[in-house]
Every structure is written in structure tokens, then in C-alpha cells.
Amino acid sequence: METPTPLAYTCDYTVQTYDIENRRRMTVAALVKLMQEAAMQNVMEMKLSAWDMEPQHISWVLLRKSMKIMRLPNIGERVKVVTYPAGFEKFFTYRDYKVFDENGGMLAYSSSTWLLMDTQTRRMARIPEFILAFEKDMPPADECLPRPDTKLPAFGTPDAALPFRVNWHDLDFNGHLNNVFYIQWMLEALPDQVLLNGTLKEFDIIYKMEAHWKEELVSAVQQVGDHQFLHRLSRKEDGKEMALGASWLEG
DSSP: OOOOOTTOEEEEEEOOGGGBOTTSBBOHHHHHHHHHHHHHHHHHHTTOSTTTTGGGTEEEEEEEEEEEESOOOBTTOEEEEEEEEEEEETTEEEEEEEEEETTSOEEEEEEEEEEEEETTTOSEEOOOHHHHGGGGGSOOGGGSOOOOOSOOOOOOSOSEEEEEEOOGGGBOTTSSBOHHHHHHHHHHTSOHHHHHHOEEEEEEEEEOSOOOTTOEEEEEEEEOSSSEEEEEEEETTTOOEEEEEEEEEEO
16 A cells, blocks of 8 residues: 655544535545645655755646546535655656545545756756755665656647636745646546536646746547547646646546
């Protein structure tokens, strides 16, 4: 179940009323936020948070995330979140997440790819030795989740699109659009009946650009199968792609 590693962070959580949708299940956005919070607590324990690394002018940036959902937990249900750093590869770092119910059954899991950004130049930074030193305490690759795909199917002609504006309260501590909103806004463009009756089972996303305060974005969706959709989040001003995604739903 849990991948044993001295670097793992574990927390228990009870699903609150502000986490749920009309079927009294935790929303996908709330589930992703819970994973992200566990990761933040983990890097804070390791003294590798954005604030710890301010003197080095570096910060973490999420590049890719792949998520599978067995079941969305219900209101009042207690869940356990486990996350841990899962290796390095050149400029990239990997992190896994696992969410369990109170009986130890797997509710969801996710793998992710990150890099370090130079906060002054906004460019990719090399991983310093004091971070690479943690590799000896990470689980071997064959005990980690499969790493996210580096490519998604090409996005074609959209079936629908919704406009969004990046507001002040949508920003994270790096000063750009919180990565959870990318996922939330992509899913918002799904057909009404899918939102009302469907259940997300898999979601992949590739983050391509930062979105900033007051920028206008467009979330477009293309159906490519009975239960499969492609997503594109772009900047309205120039059409630049901010992120690409793919979702698989049930029901």
C-alpha cells in the first residue's frame, strides 16, 4: 500500500462540506488541493519549501501531473494522504501521491514532475547538490508510481470553450495562477451532462506557461471518444497554450 521511505509525509483528513459537490462527494479540485497541501507540508519538513530556498532564488514549478481515481470520498469520510519525493532525472524531480480510505483501500493516486525555477530570471534552474543529497532516502524507481507521460494527443477542433479571468485570489505564493485552477477550469468546460452525471477516473495535464493576474484565458474541450476528452487552456490575447490535458470519465 504505502511506499516505505523516511521522506514520506502522511496526514489524515476528514472530508468537509466545502469539499463536496451536489452528490456529496469530494470534488476533484478539493482532492488535488489536499494532495498539494500534503506536498507543501512535506517540503517544509525537509526545509525545501519556496521560503526555505529564497536565499538561492529558486522555487518549485509543477510541469506534469497524472492522476487516477478509484473513488471520490464522501462527506465526513476520513482519508489518509501519503506523498513522497520519487527521484531525479536531469533537471526534473518526481513526486508521488496516494490517497487511502480509513480501511486502507486506495481512493486515488497521482504522479507528478517538477523543476526548479530561478525566481529572478524565471528560467529553469539546475538542481543543487543539497537537494540531490536526498536521493539516497528515496524509494527505488520500481517502487514508485509510473512517471507522467511527456506528450498528450494533439488537440484538434474544440467542441466548446469557456472564458476565464485570473483574479487576485486565484494566485499562489509564486505570484501566478494556482495550478489547481488549471485543472478546475479545464474540467469546467465539459458538457453539462458529463458534469452532472459523470465521474472523473483519470486526468493528465502538462503545464506549459505561467498565467498572471488579470490575464484572460480560454478553456477549450474536444471530445475524442465516448468517455474521453482533450483539454486546452490558452491565453485569449495571443492564443498561447498555457496547458494541455486529457480526461477519462465514467457514467
